[in-house]
Amino acid sequence: MFSHTEMLYVKMALLHIVRRKGRAALISIMIAISMIGLLLMEGMYEGMMVQITQNSIKTGSGTVSIQHKMFRSDNNIKYTIANPYKITALLDSKKEVESYVMRINQRGLIATAGYSQGVNVMGIDLEKESSHAKLENFIIKGNYNFNKNGRGALIGYRLAKKLKVDIGKKVIVTMQDTNNEVVSVALKITGILKTNNMAIDSNGLLMDIERLRGLNGIQGVTEISILLHEQNDDTQLIHSLVPKINDQNIAVYSYKELYPSLHEGEAMMQTYSRISSSFIFIVATLGIFGVVLVSVFERVREFGIMMAIGTQFHDIARLIIYESLVITMSGYIVGALLGGGLLWYFKEFGLDLSGLSDAFAIFGMDSSIHAILKREYFTSAFISVLVATLAATIIPIRTLKQRNPIQSISEQP
Template structure:
């Protein structure tokens, strides 16, 4: 679920890396824009690490209906670029993914639509301060309603066409944000450093710097998963320990006879280790098979928690949760099972080593 929230934030807003004008984050004003857009365009288009990028024009404004008004964040965007970049159309819950034939439409967040009590086809008036300090306004028609599960967008966002936004804000050039998505997350830090060297006058931030709460949630979830895994593997180790202890005690006479006829203890130890590892490997194989099939099912179909959708919406979470399959899960499980099987036979081996062959033979 945490990974879905991060993915939603990256797709709908920040990308893996975002470029802003110097001082824009502290003072989001039209005077603090990314001006050298052509240079940024050229560099990103040539970089093989970059999958997609989009340019957005942002400004705070006011949206009003006949009865309600709300402060909003205005986004001037190219819908085709946004769809290629973050599959924004997939978040459309009502209406159409379009600004209309004449570009006089708007797409808004579902929570904002609820607060304004508007629906598809409703008329709204959008006003904002342009670059000259004058207040401009334009009438718009609600064409679509988005549900991104990014609370900042669902509650405040009004998307309009890039040309419409430039006319409203008297902005001929420049953008507020350039959001970049990479092929590989491992390359984020490297590209960020290179962009900072190329554009020292811009603010270049990673997604986790823009959404630190989501990064903290990921770290907390990883810690929770680690503790849960340790508890599960401890229980598994106790089970293997019990099986191997009973196995050794039940065959103590046989082991005593083998020792009495000259079998070395190291040979018996190897036999017990092989039995233990064989037992653990069978358990790991069956568990991986069942777990892998289960994960794949929920990766494809998801876990539908729609009955709690209202509660999830309050926290910006998806009502349908999809599983993630990572090879690291199975590698960690194999390492843990191997360690558990090794530790679980130490005490049974100690019991066997301390027993005397004659006493062991006479115990039956």
């Protein structure tokens, strides 16, 4: 693989590093710490974003949502999907689809003896939601049921707190039916949810879909919420569904359209991550540059001797690059191992921030953040370190190239 001469250069590079081990260790540690920071930042940020997105998608409108095209702008329940089973039959044949549920979403008013406020009433099928949004996992008090008679309701924990209601208490929910008549129903709270989706936690009341259908007299549903195996398959699914549904009144949305703030948040996080990475990259470049420059200037005489006895300049440049690469890549390897290990730990066991759970919930995050671990983090960091190392050696090598051997030999050590 390496010629004898190449091996000699590698050996010389290693010996030079050993001679100046303190400085080499310093730069390696700097790269390793930067790597750990970079990996943790990327993995934790992405983990947080995925969590926020997943919390909103799962308990909200899904990765893809099918609605009447007017429903989004006018939350009137007259805008329903009249024949949802025609669409669900299509979804059954799509391998990208992990699960789907039908829901009725409606604005209403919730009242107790002392308080009242606007509420998002969601008509759901508990059994189907169990294998879709897995809502039972979000129950913090009470049970995941609507009572045997269907007169029970699940309520968001912030809404429960505001209304000062608890399990077993009754609330009155008032809505408009399809004829614009006001209808009311008394429901007993059976469970309190904490989903970290503010639409549910602060304003959500979940009741039996059939009971809701009976109350307001609608036949279809207002939404089909779809979860995909791969979130990024949303566009592909939408492109394949729209022509097959072939209904001018039906719209198929991606979560990116329904939750633009989530998408913007993701983009913002990515930009922030890139800026942070660039900052670390610049700092690392300057650090490596300083070390390489000093190391080259200390050995100008030695390089002059090597050139005098027949070493071509590109071999000297190669020696400098080898040395720099050994130092920075050892830092990269240590950083990748430690940072990767930490990310793996946080991926598996999460970072517990229970003390901040209420504050995090406002942003749609759980109290435990699970990191994401991707190969791209390591490859992009590797490329950054490689580019930083090569960039840092350019000026020292150019400075050396401007001298002839005798000028270099005359240099005082």
